[in-house]
Amino acid sequence: MSERIGVFVCHCGTNISSVVDVEQVAKDAGGWDNVTVAMDYKYMCSDPGQELIQSKIKEHNLTRVVVAACSPRMHGPTFKKTLERVGVNGYLMEMANIREQCAWTSDPGELATEKATALTRAAVKRVNFHQPIKESEVSVNKATLVVGAGIAGIQTALQIASAGYPVYLVEKEAYIGGHMAQFDKTFPTMDCSACVLTPKMVDVNQDPNIDLFTNSQVVGVEGYVGNFKVKVRTEPRYVNLKTCTGCGDCVSACVMKDRIPSEFDEGLGKRSAIYIPFPQAVPLKAVVDKESCLFLAKGKCKQTCIEACQVNAINFQEEEKFTELEVGSIVLATGYKLFDPSIGPQWGYGLYDNVITGIQFERLANASGPTGGKLVLKDGSQPQRVAIMHCIGSRDENYYAHCSRVCCMSSVKFAHQIKEKTGAEVYEFYIDMRCFGKQYEEFYNRVQEEGVQFIRGKGSEVVEVDGQLTVRAEDTLLGVFREIPVDMVILNNALIPQEDSDQVASLFGLCSGEDGFFLEAHIKLAPVNTAVDGVFLAGCCQSPKDIPDTVAQASAAAAQALSAIALGKVKLSPVRAAVEASRCSGCMSCVNICPYGAVGFDKEQKVSVINQALCKGCGTCGAACPTGAITTSHFTREQIMAQIEGVCAQ
Amino acid sequence: MSKKKDFEPLIVGFLCNWCSYTGADLAGTARIKYPTSIKIVRVMCTGMVDPSYVVKAFKEGADGVLISGCHPGECHYVEGNVKTMRREPLLANLLEQLGIERERFKLMWASASEGEKFAKAVQEMTDILKPMGPLNLGGGKKIG
Numbered sequence: 001m002s003e004r005i006g007v008f009v010c011h012c013g014t015n016i017s018s019v020v021d022v023e024q025v026a027k028d029a030g031g032w033d034n035v036t037v038a039m040d041y042k043y044m045c046s047d048p049g050q051e052l053i054q055s056k057i058k059e060h061n062l063t064r065v066v067v068a069a070c071s072p073r074m075h076g077p078t079f080k081k082t083l084e085r086v087g088v089n090g091y092l093m094e095m096a097n098i099r100e101q102c103a104w105t106s107d108p109g110e111l112a113t114e115k116a117t118a119l120t121r122a123a124v125k126r127v128n129f130h131q132p133i134k135e136s137e138v139s140v141n142k143a144t145l146v147v148g149a150g151i152a153g154i155q156t157a158l159q160i161a162s163a164g165y166p167v168y169l170v171e172k173e174a175y176i177g178g179h180m181a182q183f184d185k186t187f188p189t190m191d192c193s194a195c196v197l198t199p200k201m202v203d204v205n206q207d208p209n210i211d212l213f214t215n216s217q218v219v220g221v222e223g224y225v226g227n228f229k230v231k232v233r234t235e236p237r238y239v240n241l242k243t244c245t246g247c248g249d250c251v252s253a254c255v256m257k258d259r260i261p262s263e264f265d266e267g268l269g270k271r272s273a274i275y276i277p278f279p280q281a282v283p284l285k286a287v288v289d290k291e292s293c294l295f296l297a298k299g300k301c302k303q304t305c306i307e308a309c310q311v312n313a314i315n316f317q318e319e320e321k322f323t324e325l326e327v328g329s330i331v332l333a334t335g336y337k338l339f340d341p342s343i344g345p346q347w348g349y350g351l352y353d354n355v356i357t358g359i360q361f362e363r364l365a366n367a368s369g370p371t372g373g374k375l376v377l378k379d380g381s382q383p384q385r386v387a388i389m390h391c392i393g394s395r396d397e398n399y400y401a402h403c404s405r406v407c408c409m410s411s412v413k414f415a416h417q418i419k420e421k422t423g424a425e426v427y428e429f430y431i432d433m434r435c436f437g438k439q440y441e442e443f444y445n446r447v448q449e450e451g452v453q454f455i456r457g458k459g460s461e462v463v464e465v466d467g468q469l470t471v472r473a474e475d476t477l478l479g480v481f482r483e484i485p486v487d488m489v490i491l492n493n494a495l496i497p498q499e500d501s502d503q504v505a506s507l508f509g510l511c512s513g514e515d516g517f518f519l520e521a522h523i524k525l526a527p528v529n530t531a532v533d534g535v536f537l538a539g540c541c542q543s544p545k546d547i548p549d550t551v552a553q554a555s556a557a558a559a560q561a562l563s564a565i566a567l568g569k570v571k572l573s574p575v576r577a578a579v580e581a582s583r584c585s586g587c588m589s590c591v592n593i594c595p596y597g598a599v600g601f602d603k604e605q606k607v608s609v610i611n612q613a614l615c616k617g618c619g620t621c622g623a624a625c626p627t628g629a630i631t632t633s634h635f636t637r638e639q640i641m642a643q644i645e646g647v648c649a650q
Numbered sequence: 651m652s653k654k655k656d657f658e659p660l661i662v663g664f665l666c667n668w669c670s671y672t673g674a675d676l677a678g679t680a681r682i683k684y685p686t687s688i689k690i691v692r693v694m695c696t697g698m699v700d701p702s703y704v705v706k707a708f709k710e711g712a713d714g715v716l717i718s719g720c721h722p723g724e725c726h727y728v729e730g731n732v733k734t735m736r737r738e739p740l741l742a743n744l745l746e747q748l749g750i751e752r753e754r755f756k757l758m759w760a761s762a763s764e765g766e767k768f769a770k771a772v773q774e775m776t777d778i779l780k781p782m783g784p785l786n787l788g789g790g791k792k793i794g
């Protein structure tokens with residue numbers, strides 16, 4: 001029995017029709033084998049468009065559908081549902097990608113129309129061989145793994161936990177809070193960062209649904225959506241998390257006291273080898289830095305900390321621990337790293353004392369920072385003139401092309417704080433001001449009125465002229481070259497991907513974008529999803545963003561995990577390989593080639609067998625099979641061969 | 651019009667769903683223009699591309715075949731692309747024996763963010779194939 005195929009060609013407004021003669025494509029399609037009806041329409045994905053398809057299915061009793069429109073990655077799921085709503089299996093539909101892979105990449109004219117026709121013809125030929133497929137469902141484990149406990153991870157974890165479901169929150173540092181814990185104030189409201197963040201950190205610690213793993217990293221991921229198995233490695237803290245009271249006695253007893261540069265204070269303050277980085281730290285427990293601890297590094301120390309501890313919480317014998325977790329969804333909130341400006345000597349960072357980074361400024365301005373919130377130069381005096389340089393390492397083809405998105409506003413914030421604290425002259429060097437968020441422009445205007453000088457032009461150089469720190473820049477508004485003597489320079493450096501982001505991406509099976517940040521499944525339709533079902537993104541690991549956007553995205557990721565939990569089950573991709581036993585010669589080529597160990601061998605029957613639960617549907621075994629005994633569903637040999645015939649036919 | 655149309659090569663592209671197909675979509679979203687010569691067939695992974703698919707494409711009249719997948723180490727299925735990489739020299743050899751010049755078959759890697767790289771590759775391959783003219787297999791004899 002031959003199929004009855006309906007072909008629906010979309011104009012996509014004028015997106016496709018301004019390049020491709022869509023009416024011609026539909027007209028041609030009407031003459032092809034098995035095509036019962038072919039038509040074009042302005043917006044196939046709209047309600048009336050979908051209804052048109054549905055009414056034609058009923059009217060002509062269509063058995064197969066081809067939609068020539070955008071990428072199947074865009075509206076494949078939409079049209080699949082269109083069919084399902086009228087009782088036709090969604091896999092009996094095929095899309096021809098004539099927008100992203102034709103109209104948008106071609107000049108208008110005959111060639112574009114020919115290409116669109118070829119792609120549509122290939123889809124028609126292919127769809128003849130489609131089979132109805134029933135998607136299998138699996139149950140969803142109700143626990144969620146959140147990786148990274150900065151503001152993004154914290155928000156996601158709290159949201160899921162507040163719905164009553166368990167969360168494993170894994171943080172590689174000994175404390176949670178991420179960069180936000182280091183900030184002093186947040187723009188544009190200027191409320192203190194700690195006032196927003198610390199209550200949330202405390203909530204994380206107290207929520208019975210959240211299991212916090214600090215000093216920990218994910219080292220293994222197996223399984224699939226709904227049922228992941230994750231392995232977590234926890235580095236020794238050398239301090240018992242249960243018994244330590246966070247009193248700090250060990251910290252002041254440590255022989256290395258005030259001798260180690262504090263990471264939390266960005267090297268501006270000092271700490272001990274056993275330490276608590278800041279008074280509001282969560283968990284409020286000491287940690288031993290094994291590199292700087294004399295006992296752990298050299299084996300020689302009086303161990304004054306052990307003496308000082310009244311609850312015997314310190315244990316130098318502690319070893320690394322591994323924990324296996326089972327979760328249904330994974331949210332990655334691994335954050336960002338800051339660009340190191342010492343890479344470019346033109347900025348003077350590391351060369352001159354009073355050239356600091358934005359995050360160092362945050363620590364200086366912070367009341368619990370190394371200067372108690374006093375804004376001072378290295379010699380302890382107050383600066384009279386301060387330069388703030390935007391876009392250090394970002395929007396710069398020599399370093400990172402992307403915009404870091406937060407620097408304009410944090411620079412404005414710095415200027416306001418400097419004015420408030422010292423009354424110094426402030427010069428901002430910017431390429432252009434990006435004040436796009438809610439109340440941002442208003443904040444910028446306010447600070448301008450405070451007398452801050454905004455100079456349009458990227459600061460090109462920081463030098464010392466006769467012992468005087470000087471910024472050189474081209475003022476592109478005045479068209480002059482300027483040299484401005486200052487006491488302090490703040491480099492607002494770029495937000496860039498974490499050092500280990502490539503390893504993390506491959507561990508979880510993600511892709512990275514050109515800028516190195518993790519790639520979302522679709523920038524608009526699925527901004528927190530990834531190429532891996534059940535793995536979601538939150539915060540700056542996807543791209544730089546400010547705190548409001550981070551919190552919003554983190555909540556979105558939580559909602560994704562919660563919707564899978566609420567449904568209790570997820571559909572698995574039905575693309576799987578299977579062996580046709582009668583054609584299998586038992587050569588076992590497929591057994592060794594499978595990356596998942598999904599192909600076994602039946603010794604009695606002397607044929608290969610594929611474990612459907614392990615198979616992920618890559619089809620590599622099928623290509624290796626010399627007898628064509630292996631078929632991958634929805635990507636069968638007949639289907640692909642027909643598609644090839646379709647694109648090649650003239 | 652009396653002037654005969656310029657020869658436009660036909661390239662069949664096998665692109666894996668996760669990297670290169672997404673990258674090709676990106677080229678579209680970014681409105682990067684490249685020749686219409688390429689007609690893309692989506693596969694889940696380059697590892698899925700049976701050598702007979704390539705032969706079939708040439709048999710059906712393709713002047714070139716391009717396989718594009720994830721960079722080594724980034725395959726969505728761990729190492730399907732590595733399998734393809736191993737297959738490539740063998741297949742290229744076989745094709746040459748059939749009289750299909752080496753330039754007509756290309757394997758490349760393009761990630762989901764490398765729309766521009768993909769577009770460039772299509773342009774280059776088209777530029778190479780144009781002067782070569784249509785594939786002429788054994789004086790019109792059928793293969794396969």
Ligand code: FES
Nearest residue numbers: 666695719720725
């Ligand atoms: S999924 Fe892209 S090459 Fe395997």
